[in-house]
Amino acid sequence: MHEYMGELLSPYIDDELNGEERRLVEDHIKTCKQCQEEVEELRFLKAQMQSFYQGIDIPDISFEEAVIRKIQTIEQEQQEVFSWKFWAALAVGMCVIISVLLTLSPFLYACIRVLYTLFNVGARIAHAVMIIALDMPYLTGALIITTLILIIISGWSVSRLLGTKTTG
Amino acid sequence: MDQELFQLIQQAKRGNQDAFSELVKKYKGQVFRHAYAMVNDRMEAEDIAQEAFVKAYFYLPKLGKEYAFVSWLTRIVTNLCHDSLKRQNKKKMIFQTENEAPHQLSNPKSDMEHTQLKLTINEALQKLSEEQRTALILRDMRGYSYSEIADILNIPLGTVKSRINIARASLKREMTRGDEHA
Numbered sequence: 393m394h395e396y397m398g399e400l401l402s403p404y405i406d407d408e409l410n411g412e413e414r415r416l417v418e419d420h421i422k423t424c425k426q427c428q429e430e431v432e433e434l435r436f437l438k439a440q441m442q443s444f445y446q447g448i449d450i451p452d453i454s455f456e457e458a459v460i461r462k463i464q465t466i467e468q469e470q471q472e473v474f475s476w477k478f479w480a481a482l483a484v485g486m487c488v489i490i491s492v493l494l495t496l497s498p499f500l501y502a503c504i505r506v507l508y509t510l511f512n513v514g515a516r517i518a519h520a521v522m523i524i525a526l527d528m529p530y531l532t533g534a535l536i537i538t539t540l541i542l543i544i545i546s547g548w549s550v551s552r553l554l555g556t557k558t559t560g
Numbered sequence: 561m562d563q564e565l566f567q568l569i570q571q572a573k574r575g576n577q578d579a580f581s582e583l584v585k586k587y588k589g590q591v592f593r594h595a596y597a598m599v600n601d602r603m604e605a606e607d608i609a610q611e612a613f614v615k616a617y618f619y620l621p622k623l624g625k626e627y628a629f630v631s632w633l634t635r636i637v638t639n640l641c642h643d644s645l646k647r648q649n650k651k652k653m654i655f656q657t658e659n660e661a662p663h664q665l666s667n668p669k670s671d672m673e674h675t676q677l678k679l680t681i682n683e684a685l686q687k688l689s690e691e692q693r694t695a696l697i698l699r700d701m702r703g704y705s706y707s708e709i710a711d712i713l714n715i716p717l718g719t720v721k722s723r724i725n726i727a728r729a730s731l732k733r734e735m736t737r738g739d740e741h742a
Contacts, residue, residue, distance in 0.1 A: 402725040406699060408706045434728055437735075441700035444681045448596050450589040451606055456581050459613045463577065466614065 397427050405434045569626045572617070580620075584613050587630070590702065591637050597697050598641040599648070600686050608644055612637045634702065635712050638694060645690055684734035692727035699724050 397420060403409050404417045421428045493500075525531055565586075571579035591612055596605035615636050623632055685693055698709045706724075710717045 399721070399725055402728050403706070403721055406706070406724070408721070433732060437728060437732060438700050440681050441685075441696065444685075445593055445597065445697075445701035448593040451592055451609075453585075455588050455592075455606070455610070456584045459584050459610050459617075460577055460581055462610060462614050463580075463617050466618070 397424075397430075401427065401430055401434060405431060405438060565629075566626050569620075569623075569629050573620045573623070573626075580613075580617055583629075587633060588613075590630075591633065594634070594637050594697060594702060595641055597682075597685060597701060598690075598693060599644055600682060604644055608637065608640045612640055615640075631704070631708060631712055634698070634704075638698075638712065641694070642690065680735060681731075684731050687734045688727055688730055692723050692730065695720055695723035696727040696731070 397417065400409060400413055400417050404414065409417065421431055568579045568582050568586075572583055588609060592605055592609040595608040595612075596602060599605055599608065612633065616633055619636075623629065685696070688696065694713065695709060698704045698712065699706075704712065706717055706720045709720045713720070
């Protein structure tokens with residue numbers, strides 16, 4: 393076999409050469425008996441490979457059944473693992489929450505006490521204001537009169553402003 | 561790809577085990593023969609083929625294009641064969657005993673011509689490197705084009721061409737040597 397043909401003959405029998413390379417090989421093997429024989433040998437080898445492949449006995453129907461059985465076993469295991477993981481995660485989560493609450497309980501208790509005290513102080517101040525207001529008989533009247541005066545002044549100011557805009 | 565096959569793949573993708581069983585029935589021949597040609601052991605080949613289908617079932621939802629199913633399955637088998645051969649080589653290195661060698665080189669002088677042909681080419685195939693054997697099986701047995709092989713093995717086209725070329729030269733040499741002994 394000619395060396396420069398060496399890398400072309402194998403792809404030639406596979407029909408993997410481009411047009412130019414193919415023509416080159418075809419022209420060459422017309423005149424070169426050695427390369428012609430090489431091509432024949434390669435084709436024979438290829439045919440033997442195919443014959444060997446076709447001669448291998450294929451497993452029977454138990455093959456499909458075994459595959460499906462394996463798939464079902466894995467799926468079952470995955471489900472078990474999932475449910476096991478779910479319950480484990482839930483238990484861990486609960487433990488974490490409880491321990492956080494227990495650790496922070498003095499702080500939380502102090503916060504609640506502060507809030508409770510503030511609320512009590514606020515309620516007592518409101519109560520005291522109410523009592524003072526009720527003890528002053530003229531306070532309500534004075535407040536109503538002051539409010540009326542303020543409303544009148546506001547109304548007058550608004551009408552004055554509007555009047556200035558229209559004339560201007 | 562025909563419509564029926566496309567639908568089978570889609571159904572299997574959704575977890576339909578009957579549809580997947582049909583796919584196994586359709587492709588078990590290709591997958592098993594490929595594995596057998598690679599590892600030269602029926603039991604191991606059957607294990608590899610089953611594992612390939614099991615893997616395919618669980619990863620099928622991730623397969624984007626249905627038409628690529630067969631080459632994708634071939635890639636899975638190729639990888640599993642590689643893992644199996646690696647394991648075998650490790651075992652051989654650790655426990656190199658006399659019992660293992662004759663298993664692969666048994667009885668070349670059979671009465672049946674077909675069996676003799678099978679053994680001869682099989683023996684020669686096993687002498688090739690794993691890379692060369694894989695490329696040659698994909699080309700001559702599975703019928704993939706060079707570019708498809710490059711895609712399956714994730715190697716350049718030139719490498720495929722050279723692996724097949726060298727594999728054939730080695731195979732021819734090994735088989736001629738076999739003839740000389742016979």
